[in-house]
Amino acid sequence: MPVALVAETRDVAAAVAHAHVPSVVTLDNGQCSVRSFLQARPSGVYTCARAKTRTVGLGPLDHLSKVIVDWPFHVHRLKTSLELKLHNAKYDTSKLSRFQMATERLVTAVLKQWQATTTTETMDGMLSVLWYPLPESTNSGYGLAVHLCSMPQVQSTTSTLLVYGEGRENARCKHSKWIDDRVPLERHRAHVAEKRLGPIDEILLRRAGRDGDQLLLEGLVTNFFVVCEDRVYTADEGVLEGSVRKLVLDACRELSILVVLEPPKLSERTLWQxxxxxxxxxxxxxxxxxxxxxxxxxxxxxxxxxxxxxTCDLVQRIRDHVSMHCMCLE
Structure with missing residues (x-):
């Protein structure tokens, strides 16, 4: 079974043409992780999605939404992140359209290759798409790369969070530079874990509120939610809108659970359910x-x-709804 597959092009026009699909490369060494894949290329906007890689009969490009969980969300994220990186300047619509088409061609090629060479029946895939700027001497402006590997396995069902670090700038933009920017935070997490002789699973970024309170925003790679008085609280401003965050908000709406789009306050932790x-x-x-x-x-x-x-069983209801109604594709 391949450890990871990668397809990449610096010629978007050629990738759009039916006659040209870049070769899919198999990685089976230390460069197979998503982090290594992103750091080996120029910094750019990217997205990561869950792929149901054992879906039978991968169809045309417009059927990717039946293979990748909330594919339209990820396409929209790439486009909006690019515009945010360009300081809210509107990127040429025709170029974005070609870029989306080229991306879907590469994604389709990688998924088909994975299905043809993978024997695992139940393992979901982790699909990553990167749009990165090319040197000024080129005409196409941006290159794109697609990476697919087995979904990392979670070793625990619960987590311990360290409240540390300020909220990031331009958080709505999912950019691979954040991987390097967060290294000092990850080192501090390791230091605290060693000091307390216990694991720290994630860092929770915060910003100062009134009267010195700490407003809890998001994790380094996660969104954060609190249940209080049978309501779900989560930050809306200053956070990256994750794809599973969207699924949770959709689940809350369908389950008639009230959502408050405000950052939870550390001082109110005694009230949390x-x-x-x-x-x-x-x-x-x-x-x-x-x-x-x-x-x-x-x-x-x-x-x-x-x-x-x-204690109120609300989180389990949300978890079940996300798993049963949003993660299982046709």
Whole structure:
């Protein structure tokens, strides 16, 4: 079974033509991870999606939405991220259309190759698409690359979060530069984990609120939610709108669960009924503990708080709805 497949082109016009589809390359070395794939190329806008790689009979391009969970969301994310990176300048519509078509050709080629060479019946795939700027000497402006590997397996059903780091600028833009920017935060997470002799699964970014309160925004690669008084709270401004975040909000609407688009406040943690994070890999994962540092008498003191385990069963209802109604494609 291939560890990862990659297709790439710097000639979008040629990729759009039926006669030319770039070769699909198999990776079976240290460059097979999504992180290595992105860091090996110029920084650009990207998206990661869950692919139901064992779907039988991959059809035409307009059938990708039956193979990739919420494919239209990911196409829209690429386009809007590119415009945000260009400081809200509208990228040429005709170029975007060609870029989307070229992307779908490469994605289709990679998925077909994966289905032809993979024997695993149940494993979902992790599909990543990168649009990156080319040197100024080229005419096409942007290159594109597609990467597909097996979906990473989650080793735990709950998580511990470290509240640390300020919210990022231009958070709505999903850009691979964030992988390098977050390295100092990841090092601090490792340091705290070693200090407390226990794992830290994710960092929770925050910003200062009134009266010194901490407003909890998002994880490095996740969105963050809190259940309080049978309502779901999650930040709306200053966060990346993740694809599973959208599925959760859709589930809440269909389940008649009230959503408050405001960042949860650390000071109100005693009122929380539950908390969870979302991502393409984790889907919906409960948060059972928060860790943060406070300055007390001139010293940094580690604080921890245990979060109830979904006593109202609301998180499980959302998780089941996302899994049953949104993750299972025809």
């Amino acid at each position: 539950a908390a969870f994070i979302t991502s393409v890999v984790r889907v919906v994962m409960s948060v059972t503990r928060l860790v943060w540092e406070e300055e007390i008498n001139g010293h940094e003191v580690m604080q921890e708080w245990s979060i109830p385990s979904d």
